[in-house]
Amino acid sequence: MTRNSAGVSPVWHPMTQHKVSGPAIHVERAEGAYLYSRSPEGEERAIIDAISSWWVNTHGHCHPKIVEAVQAQAAKLEQVIFAGFTHDPAEKLTRKLLSSVRTSFSESGADSPKLEFAFYSDSGSTAVEVAMKMAIGFFAAKAKNGGTARQKVIALDGGYHGDTFGAMSAGSRGVFNASYAPFLFDVTHLPFPEKGMEAKALQAFEGYLKKYGAQTAAFVFEPLVQGAAGMRVYSPLVLRKMATLCREYGVLLIADEVMTGFGRTGSMFACAQAGFVPDLLCLSKGLTGGFLPMGATLATRRIYKAFYKDDKAGQFFHSTSFTANPMACAAALASLEVWEEEPVMERIAGIEDSHRRAAGWFVARPDVADVRVKGSVFALDIADEVSGYLSSVGTEIYDFMLEHDVLLRPIGNVVYILPPYCIGKEDLERVYEVLWRAMDHVRDMRVVMSQKAA
Numbered sequence: 373m374t375r376n377s378a379g380v381s382p383v384w385h386p387m388t389q390h391k392v393s394g395p396a397i398h399v400e401r402a403e404g405a406y407l408y409s410r411s412p413e414g415e416e417r418a419i420i421d422a423i424s425s426w427w428v429n430t431h432g433h434c435h436p437k438i439v440e441a442v443q444a445q446a447a448k449l450e451q452v453i454f455a456g457f458t459h460d461p462a463e464k465l466t467r468k469l470l471s472s473v474r475t476s477f478s479e480s481g482a483d484s485p486k487l488e489f490a491f492y493s494d495s496g497s498t499a500v501e502v503a504m505k506m507a508i509g510f511f512a513a514k515a516k517n518g519g520t521a522r523q524k525v526i527a528l529d530g531g532y533h534g535d536t537f538g539a540m541s542a543g544s545r546g547v548f549n550a551s552y553a554p555f556l557f558d559v560t561h562l563p564f565p566e567k568g569m570e571a572k573a574l575q576a577f578e579g580y581l582k583k584y585g586a587q588t589a590a591f592v593f594e595p596l597v598q599g600a601a602g603m604r605v606y607s608p609l610v611l612r613k614m615a616t617l618c619r620e621y622g623v624l625l626i627a628d629e630v631m632t633g634f635g636r637t638g639s640m641f642a643c644a645q646a647g648f649v650p651d652l653l654c655l656s657k658g659l660t661g662g663f664l665p666m667g668a669t670l671a672t673r674r675i676y677k678a679f680y681k682d683d684k685a686g687q688f689f690h691s692t693s694f695t696a697n698p699m700a701c702a703a704a705l706a707s708l709e710v711w712e713e714e715p716v717m718e719r720i721a722g723i724e725d726s727h728r729r730a731a732g733w734f735v736a737r738p739d740v741a742d743v744r745v746k747g748s749v750f751a752l753d754i755a756d757e758v759s760g761y762l763s764s765v766g767t768e769i770y771d772f773m774l775e776h777d778v779l780l781r782p783i784g785n786v787v788y789i790l791p792p793y794c795i796g797k798e799d800l801e802r803v804y805e806v807l808w809r810a811m812d813h814v815r816d817m818r819v820v821m822s823q824k825a826a
């Protein structure tokens with residue numbers, strides 16, 4: 373590893389407290405559900421990637437079809453400016469992506485809006501930034517014709533939408549963004565519809581819209597599962613009611629499916645389970661099968677048309693240099709073909725079955741406060757004095773799991789499993805089994821520590 377004059381690696385890793393964390397694990401290659409590293413003695417070490425490398429990987433690492441598509445594209449056209457130019461991978465991907473969205477939402481009712489346009493960017497954060505700019509810009513354009521320039525944005529408490537300033541603004545305030553709070557724009561965070569508290573949350577939601585609905589441009593939300601908040605699951609019915617209320621008040625629906633999209637919650641897109649089509653759909657992570665960075669914001673004709681003018685000043689002002697990068701488009705296209713050619717949905721259903729069985733074992737543990745399963749997502753809360761991101765339980769579990777060659781990255785006291793869909797049943801059983809032992813280990817350590825303190 374390269375080291376600088378301070379004796380540390382000059383590589384600055386994300387979400388890492390370098391002063392207390394050990395050296396990063398050097399990964400040489402990956403295949404399927406496995407990452408391969410090398411021990412100091414030169415032996416290959418296989419680590420189960422049970423979090424799909426930060427929720428991006430869908431079909432497994434280095435899926436041969438995607439490898440081939442990216443290799444072929446790289447040799448043909450690696451990058452081209454996307455303003456005034458286009459290319460086959462972007463055109464084909466757009467057709468296939470919109471058709472996949474249409475199929476997934478086919479039961480959402482004939483009066484639902486249709487997502488007909490795709491705008492590309494580089495990440496989940498930018499997909500959300502673009503959607504918010506489109507929503508606010510939509511009402512700004514309307515204002516020029518005598519409408520209202522709505523300037524309020526609402527979101528759910530606990531939501532996470534990325535780390536650029538607009539996306540941070542949409543996200544809940546907390547340790548992640550405390551230093552930047554004075555620089556974030558105002559977003560009203562309404563109560564999360566916790567199980568048993570749905571009626572109260574809906575009441576607050578409706579109350580807000582009654583007062584400010586006419587000034588509100590958009591509702592930004594993670595449908596069904598709030599990922600970074602600790603895989604918090606909520607009811608599709610409540611989400612549907614919130615969406616219906618938004619429609620009543622003309623508030624645009626921005627579905628952030630950066631994590632939930634591409635099968636994570638058991639359907640291709642989570643909003644489909646709530647039975648509505650959003651006005652703006654944000655996608656990333658699984659879009660390229662987890663291969664290359666890419667974001668997409670899908671929009672309705674109504675939104676597209678707000679920027680479709682004779683006047684150049686009325687266009688949608690947003691660009692990123694690598695918009696619709698041909699290799700990323702080729703990866704996304706190949707990934708969508710894998711969905712058509714392989715039994716991906718059955719794999720997800722199999723994972724959900726295994727998760728449900730495991731949930732039955734874990735829920736009986738006295739150190740477990742809650743267990744949740746939604747599609748390929750399994751999460752449990754470990755009872756701890758400190759809950760939330762700063763709980764040390766997560767680090768202890770992380771270390772134990774890695775010592776046993778399983779990658780889990782708990783969010784504080786929330787431990788979750790979010791595997792690539794290709795994971796084998798035996799590997800999944802191994803993840804549960806090691807997690808069980810990790811929890812025993814943490815429990816025993818706590819007992820020893822409290823005895824020492826006494």
Ligand SMILES: Cc1ncc(COP(=O)(O)O)c(C=O)c1O
Nearest residue numbers: 495496497532533534599630631
């Ligand atoms: C729901 C959601 N939105 C947005 C983002 C940001 O995506 P990215 O890290 O690609 O910018 C994330 C990342 O975890 C996410 O979970």
